[in-house]
Amino acid sequence: KVVVVDFGAQYGQLIARRVRDLHVYSEIVPCDISAEEMRAENPSAIILSGGPASVYADDAPTLDPEILKLGIPVLGFCYGQQAMAVALGGTVGHTDAGEYGPASIVRAGASELLAGTPDEQTVWMSHRDAVTAVPAGFTVTSSTPTCPVASMENAGAKLFATQFHPEVRHTEYGSAMLENFLFEICGLEPTWTMGSIIEESVAAIREQVGDKRVILGLSGGVDSSVVAALCARAIGRQLTCVFVNHGLLRKNEPEEVEEVFTRQFDVDFVHVHAEDRYAALLADVVEPEEKRRIIGSQFWKEFFTVAQDLDGVQFLAQGTIYPDIIESGARKTGGKASTIKSHHNLIPFPEGVHFDLIEPLDHFFKDEVRALGTALGLPDHIVHRQPFPGPGLAIRIIGTVTLEKLSILKEADAIVREELDAYNAAVFAETGERNSERSVWQYFAVLPDVKSVGVMGDERTYAYPIILRAVESSDAMTADWAKLPYEVLGRISSRIVAEVPGVNRVAYDITSKPPATIEWE
Ligand code: XMP
Numbered sequence: 001k002v003v004v005v006d007f008g009a010q011y012g013q014l015i016a017r018r019v020r021d022l023h024v025y026s027e028i029v030p031c032d033i034s035a036e037e038m039r040a041e042n043p044s045a046i047i048l049s050g051g052p053a054s055v056y057a058d059d060a061p062t063l064d065p066e067i068l069k070l071g072i073p074v075l076g077f078c079y080g081q082q083a084m085a086v087a088l089g090g091t092v093g094h095t096d097a098g099e100y101g102p103a104s105i106v107r108a109g110a111s112e113l114l115a116g117t118p119d120e121q122t123v124w125m126s127h128r129d130a131v132t133a134v135p136a137g138f139t140v141t142s143s144t145p146t147c148p149v150a151s152m153e154n155a156g157a158k159l160f161a162t163q164f165h166p167e168v169r170h171t172e173y174g175s176a177m178l179e180n181f182l183f184e185i186c187g188l189e190p191t192w193t194m195g196s197i198i199e200e201s202v203a204a205i206r207e208q209v210g211d212k213r214v215i216l217g218l219s220g221g222v223d224s225s226v227v228a229a230l231c232a233r234a235i236g237r238q239l240t241c242v243f244v245n246h247g248l249l250r251k252n253e254p255e256e257v258e259e260v261f262t263r264q265f266d267v268d269f270v271h272v273h274a275e276d277r278y279a280a281l282l283a284d285v286v287e288p289e290e291k292r293r294i295i296g297s298q299f300w301k302e303f304f305t306v307a308q309d310l311d312g313v314q315f316l317a318q319g320t321i322y323p324d325i326i327e328s329g330a331r332k333t334g335g336k337a338s339t340i341k342s343h344h345n346l347i348p349f350p351e352g353v354h355f356d357l358i359e360p361l362d363h364f365f366k367d368e369v370r371a372l373g374t375a376l377g378l379p380d381h382i383v384h385r386q387p388f389p390g391p392g393l394a395i396r397i398i399g400t401v402t403l404e405k406l407s408i409l410k411e412a413d414a415i416v417r418e419e420l421d422a423y424n425a426a427v428f429a430e431t432g433e434r435n436s437e438r439s440v441w442q443y444f445a446v447l448p449d450v451k452s453v454g455v456m457g458d459e460r461t462y463a464y465p466i467i468l469r470a471v472e473s474s475d476a477m478t479a480d481w482a483k484l485p486y487e488v489l490g491r492i493s494s495r496i497v498a499e500v501p502g503v504n505r506v507a508y509d510i511t512s513k514p515p516a517t518i519e520w521e
Contacts, residue, residue, distance in 0.1 A: 002026040002182070003043035005033065006326075007051025007061050007079045013326065015049055015077070015167045017365055018175070023190035024182050027363065028326055035066030045073045045186040048080025050165060054129050055082045055092050063087050073158035073186045075113070078127055081152065081161035088135035088159075097146055098128035102170060105150045111141035113153055113160045115180055117173035123150070123164035124171045130163055158185065194375045197368075198233070201360050205234035208358055212314040215307050215355065217299070218243045220257045222385055223319030223361060226369050229376040230360050231317055232265040239317070240268040240310060244302045246295060247275030247406065248392030251414040260379065274302050282394060282401045288521035291401070295391040300348050308353060316347070316355035320362045321369055384434065386442050387476060395521040399449030404502070405464075411500045412466045413445040419492045420470060423484070435474065440482045443470040445496075446509075446520045454504030465505035466496050471518055479513040 002019050004026055006012030012028045019026040029041065031051075038046070046067065053060045065087035068074055076084040082092045107119040131149040134140060137157060142150040151162040160181060166174035182188045214231055218224050218241045231239045241261055245254045254271075261269045281294050307313060349355075361369055373383040389395055393413070397405050420443040427439045435441065446467040454461040468489070473479035493506040509516075 001041075001043055002045045002047060002188075003038065003041050004028045004047045004049060005031050005063070005067075005080070007031045007049050007083065008053065011049040011051060011077075011079075011167075013323070013365075015047055017367075018167045018178060019047070019182065020192065020365075020368065022175075022179060022182060023192045024188050025192040031061040031063065033064070033067075035064045035070060038064075038067050038072075039070060043072060044188055045075070045182065047181075048074065048076035048083060048161075050078030050080060050126070053079065054094075055079070055086050056129075068157075068159060071158075073181070074160070075181050076161035077165055077167065078163060081149075081163050082129055082131060084159065084161050085131045085133075085135055085149075085152075088138075090131055090135035090138070091133040092129050093132040094128060095130050095146055099125035099144065099146055100127075101125065103144045103147070103150075103164065105142040105144050105164065108140045108143050110139075111151070111153060112155050112185055113151065113162070113177055113180055114141055114173075115184070117176050122170070122172045123162075123166075123174070124168045125164050127163060160185070194371060197372065198230070198375060201230055202234040205231060205358065205360055209235055209238065209315060211238070213238050213240065213310065213312045214315040214317050214358065215240045215242060215310065215313050216317040217303050218257065218261065219390065220249060220253050220382070220385075221319070221388065222366075222373065222383060223321055223369060225257075225260075225378055225382045226373040226376065227317050227319045227360055228261060228267065229265060229373060229378050231358075232261075232267045233376060236266050237268050240270060240306075240313070242270045242272060242303055242306045244272045244274055244299055246278040246299070246392065248278065248295070248394045248401075250388070250393065250417070251410040256381065260382065264377065270306055272302050272306060274298070277302075279401070279403060284400060286399055288395055291394045291521070292391045295394060297348070304350050304353060307355075308350070314356060315358045317358045317360070320359040322361075322363050322365050325362055389519060395519055396444060397447045397449075398520060405447055408464060408500060408502045409445060409447045409466075412447070412496045412503060415495045415499060416443055416445045416468060416470075416492055419488060419495070420484075423488055437472070439472075440470045440484070441473045441479070442476075442518060443468075443482070445469070448520075452505055456504065461504045463502050463504040465507055466500070466503050467507050467509055467520070468492060469509045469518065469520070471513070473513075473518070476518060479518050481508075481510045481512060 002024055004012045004016045006028050016026040016028050063083040068087055086092055102122050103125040105123050130147050134149060134152045137154045138152045140149050140152050144150050147163055153160040165171055166177045216228055218228055228241050243257055258271055261267060285291050370383050393409055394401050397409055420440055424439045427436055428434055446469055447464060448467060451462050452465055470482040471479040472482050489508060496503055496506050
């Protein structure tokens with residue numbers, strides 16, 4: 001495997017994903033890793049990421065110089081190049097003008113890393129500091145007018161570095177450089193494919209589980225569905241999937257989940273009809289966080305009621321994915337053991353109940369989880385399901401949640417999804433990209449707690465409006481309202497008012513995040 005040393009700001013994640021795109025497995029470690037710990041990781045190659053700091057800042061992350069002497073090939077990008085230079089006795093200084101964005105590098109000497117790429121080419125830079133003197137044994141392999149050491153290497157010691165960012169798409173030959181490093185310099189093979197991933201995961205699950213039983217809470221979301229499909233492949237009916245139906249999923253979703261996990265996969269499927277219990281618990285609740293708390297804690301009650309009745313269950317499977325692990329910092333304090341512990345604290349096990357966790361997706365990024373789902377035969381409507389909040393439609397009904405309002409919202413939301421699924425499919429057909437700039441990322445209906453006057457036929461109506469929310473985003477941290485064609489907006493509006501009794505008006509939310517949020521509660 002390749003180990004990516006992360007100097008901060010998620011640069012490491014992007015690099016790890018690029019390496020995996022080339023079918024080589026990679027993992028991320030924090031930059032305070034010692035040479036001893038690195039040796040224990042036993043990587044075939046090390047990549048040092050960029051980072052937001054200046055190497056001379058007081059709290060600048062440093063690299064254990066011994067890591068560069070382990071005999072493992074190392075490639076450093078940006079801050080990684082500077083950290084490598086400083087660790088080996090070179091110098092780094094402020095340049096007069098930083099370089100941000102595209103820059104043109106010119107080859108300055110023979111280079112194994114840049115082999116096969118043009119002598120002059122466009123790369124992506126983002127720095128103010130730069131290496132001013134290379135360490136002994138290194139040669140400068142390319143430069144720009146403002147950056148004398150755009151890349152350097154000591155091929156004999158298998159140490160390579162670039163000031164620019166080969167991991168971003170704007171670096172024209174970035175991928176070729178990564179390939180040079182992984183395949184030519186380190187001699188790795190591109191064997192990490194979907195087929196090998198499934199084979200290894202299935203073997204690992206079988207090994208861990210043995211002849212014991214596993215229980216899993218199925219939500220209908222991507223992660224829990226892929227865990228279920230993977231476990232189904234590995235252990236079949238030793239897996240019990242508990243689907244707690246809180247009545248707050250979208251129209252037809254409970255039926256679709258049941259269909260997939262009873263017909264397509266051979267697992268023990270338990271459908272818990274908890275709709276009435278949730279409705280009673282939510283009857284007078286208005287405050288959004290209170291709704292979330294009630295829905296979350298009731299889930300575990302329902303889940304453990306089933307779990308306690310099953311014999312011989314030793315494991316609880318969870319859809320934890322790699323970013324959850326990286327972002328929780330769990331990796332930092334010693335890998336898997338601490339991760340499992342921190343999760344365990346979050347699960348409200350009843351007195352005397354205990355399960356060991358199995359988390360087969362804990363080293364996969366979201367797009368890899370989706371690819372895995374597709375390879376395992378899960379349908380597109382699950383694998384490419386848009387983000388949907390755990391508390392479901394309860395937080396899309398402003399004010400109290402009633403069965404009448406739920407029914408209105410489900411019908412209106414089904415129309416929104418039908419129209420915008422079709423719109424996205426048309427954009428996908430045209431652009432070939434699932435999340436192109438023109439496609440809509442998340443889209444749904446909201447039912448506010450007001451009524452307004454309308455007229456239908458000769459009659460005055462006094463009914464609910466539906467608010468349409470449709471946003472473009474890549475990570476939900478920021479979002480912009482989707483500039484949908486008027487025809488699409490018009491069709492959604494006419495259909496909702498005509499087809500959903502109790503609704504006489506449709507409004508479109510044209511607020512970005514920030515200052516608004518994507519959801520209304
Ligand atoms: P906001 O509304 O904060 O939402 O802009 C950002 C993303 O998170 C989703 N969301 C939730 N997901 N439980 C979840 O699992 C929740 O309570 C929750 N609240 C919001 C939201 O749909 C959007 O994708």
